[in-house]
Amino acid sequence: MAQLRLKHTAVKAIYSVIPKMVYKTHDYPYFSEDEAKMFANTTGIIERRVAATNVTASDMCFKAAQTLLEDMNCHHEIDLLVFVTQSPDYFLPASAAILQDKLGLPKTCMAFDVNLGCSGYVHGLLLANRYLQQGGLRKVLLLAGDKSTISTHEQDKTAFPLFGDAGSATLLEYDAKGKDWFFDAGTDGSGANAIIIEAGHSRMPYQSFDDQDIELAPGVVRSKKHLAIDGMAVFNFALKNVPKSINNVLDLAKIRTEQLDYLVLHQANQLITDSIRKKMNLPKEKCPSSIGNFGNTSSASIPLTLCSELSEALKKERLFLLLCGFGVGFSWASLLLSTHNVATKLLEYD
């Protein structure tokens, strides 16, 4: 069972980067006025940020990391760089290697990519802890970001208006006196087709398929190279597994829901996060939401929500946070952690 008690790790800083370009739900040309209103009311998405053609997820994470490292002055102490993304720069090499060089990190620094989406940030925090816990490494830089808008078809009403782009950088270090963290995770690969880009890799290489747009239903146009999402399957998966995972972590830590300062959920859509929140009997103010301004930003949605909604509290207060990422895979991960004096910044990519 993937449940763990974690020791000796502290989060020191979380920086997030969003593109400047704003896409408003009400301006989406393939929605009628009523459809736009219903979409905004149901998903919570009023607007989202979209990266320019020449900007990648690694570029946004680079900006977050570069600013963070300058502010913290700790380039030389980074022993591990983890880049969580499903929109890397190239098939190979790993974007983490390119980022190690661009950021001027020492050549003694390990660097690798992790191919996870919405659950990836929480898995990344676990990885950082596993490398730091023994006291061997000094600091870990966890980057999490995606440019999902490159994969969605503009005429697919089920996907295009849902996703935004963002990048993030989180600095973690060994902390001998740090409070214990608690972790739970799981996978259900039977849901692999619920969120998928079929073509482009080795199962369906580009040269082997007819790259034609097909109208699958009214308002749902895409080809096999575009992201496809089955909203009903995702909703069912989330409601079946996420509350259970959150309860597993609470049981492991022997605490009650009301002792949490905040439950920070992956920003899938407001209907899902509200349904989970209600199942956990938590009031709205304990479950911060950033989806209205940024849409679903995949692996970046949790750090982005922390930066945009909890910045002051993270800086000034000791917090007891439960983070839960869930989605593509299906994959999910929950982490209960204590934070204190965490530096945050929310920056725009020019």
Next chain:
Amino acid sequence: MEIDDFIKAIEEEFDNLNPGDVSPNSVFRDMEGWSSMHALIFVALIDSKYDVLLNGEELKSCVTINDLFDITCLKLNGGAAKA
């Protein structure tokens, strides 16, 4: 669980519905502007009100509000629905 409460909850959920607009025989996919978003709202409503999670296949098997009510009752406790 009574069908009148079920219908009332549906009428309250959607802005464009008024009391009396929905009957047990109403075909829910005939609702004005029906989309996959409506389907999600139905499933979320039933989950939140009755703690019953309907999947896509179960929803597809339903045509009328009464069908939805029946399947919700069946999943709730294996009991029979009161029409």
